[in-house]
Amino acid sequence: MGSYDLSGRKALVTGGAQGLGAGMAEALAQAGASVVIGDVQEDLGRATADKLDAGFVRLDVTDERSWEQAVDAVIGELGGLDIVVNNAGVEITGLVADLDPADVRKMLDVNVLGTALGVKHAFRAMRPGGPAGAGGAVVNIASVAATIAFPGIAGYSATKSAVDRLTRVAAMEAGKLGYGVRVNCVYPGLVPTQMGNQLAQDVVEVGLFPSVEDAIGAVVGQTPAGRLGEVADMADAVVFLASDAARFITGAGLPVDGGMGM
Numbered sequence: 001m002g003s004y005d006l007s008g009r010k011a012l013v014t015g016g017a018q019g020l021g022a023g024m025a026e027a028l029a030q031a032g033a034s035v036v037i038g039d040v041q042e043d044l045g046r047a048t049a050d051k052l053d054a055g056f057v058r059l060d061v062t063d064e065r066s067w068e069q070a071v072d073a074v075i076g077e078l079g080g081l082d083i084v085v086n087n088a089g090v091e092i093t094g095l096v097a098d099l100d101p102a103d104v105r106k107m108l109d110v111n112v113l114g115t116a117l118g119v120k121h122a123f124r125a126m127r128p129g130g131p132a133g134a135g136g137a138v139v140n141i142a143s144v145a146a147t148i149a150f151p152g153i154a155g156y157s158a159t160k161s162a163v164d165r166l167t168r169v170a171a172m173e174a175g176k177l178g179y180g181v182r183v184n185c186v187y188p189g190l191v192p193t194q195m196g197n198q199l200a201q202d203v204v205e206v207g208l209f210p211s212v213e214d215a216i217g218a219v220v221g222q223t224p225a226g227r228l229g230e231v232a233d234m235a236d237a238v239v240f241l242a243s244d245a246a247r248f249i250t251g252a253g254l255p256v257d258g259g260m261g262m
Contacts, residue, residue, distance in 0.1 A: 004243045007032035010078035010132075011242070012070070014038045014061050014118060015088030016054075017045035019193035020141065023231035024085055024238045026052050031239050033083060036074045061088045061114030067121045075132055081125045082136035083242045086118035086163075089141065091156045091195055093202035104155045111159035112166070115140050119170045119183065127179040135180025137242045140167050141234075142185045142253060147261035148222070152203040160187075164253050171251030182250040184241045189229040189257030190219045196228075225258030 011028045015021040016037030029035045029052050037052075038059030039045035049056035055077050059070040075081050090110045092103040119138055126136040143160040145153050164185055171183040190196050200215045209215040220227060237256045240246055255261050 004239055004245055005032055006083070006239065006243060009033040009082040009136075009242070010074070010080045011035045011083035011085065012038055012057075012074050012081060013085040013087055014059060014114070016085075017041040017048050019195060020188065020191060020231055020234050021085075021087040022048050022052075023235040024087060025049075025054055027232070027235035027239050028083065028085075028242065029054060031243070033242075034078045036077060038070050038074075039088070059088075061086075061118060062109045064117060067117050071121045071125050072131075075125065080134065081122070081132040082134065083139070084118055084122040084136070085139045085141070085238055085242070086115040087141040088114055089143075089160075091153065091199055093152045093199060093206060094155065095152060095206050095208075096154050098206075099155070107155050107159045111156070112162045115163050116166055119166065123170075123174065123179055123181060126181050127174075127177070136182075137246070138170070138181060138183045139238050139241045140183070140185040141238075142167070142187050144187050144189045144255065144257040144261045146187060146253075147255070147257075150219075151208050152206055153199070167253065168251045175250065182241075182246070184246070184249060184252045184254065186234060186237050186241065187253055187255045187257055187261060188234045189223065189255075189260050190216075191229040191231055191234065193231065219260070223258040223260040224262070227258065229256065229258060 011033045013025040016025040017039035036055035060066040125132045142163040145157040146160040167185040174181045
């Protein structure tokens, strides 16, 4: 039988200063992994890392050199790298008729390019001959937005759909080339983190719902489980996909959305 025990594993979680990323870092640490948080928010990231007895490295996921430095630092600090969670992401609400190219470019840079660079540098570190070289697991964070048509988030939905496709191609390449790295993604449902709460406010501001309560009610109404997600729901799914219990799972997208995207 597989185990969720991650003792001895070394993990990097991007966007881990707060919200889902912080919860994922905490869950990985509780499962026994040594964890480093990578984030552009240095003060908040270091404070979160201190609470979790984790490490911190400044990481701009859109920048190649930042990735190189961060991965080198993680391997130097932990003595290896077995798990990379590409969680860093941004959501900018807007109607298609009012689309702002700058907003879309920012989401493409962080959500798509940032994840792609994370996979790239995970592969280079974990594959045979890499500085870690023992294989491992990459977990990308997509979104239920990749599977539903919720108004106001066209750009975000497009970028998270791209994360899904990137995940599957990367998994195929890793297998074909013998990297020993599994690549999967998670589709979180709406969680009342800072980002989730901001989304609820934003869709009201663009005229899609009369109130925040109505916006949240619409999400819950589309969710068979009858509630919003919790950080722990998403974090536990990441631990599973990073663990030996998921050893024969790669190229998959795991919905953790209460059935909203079915």
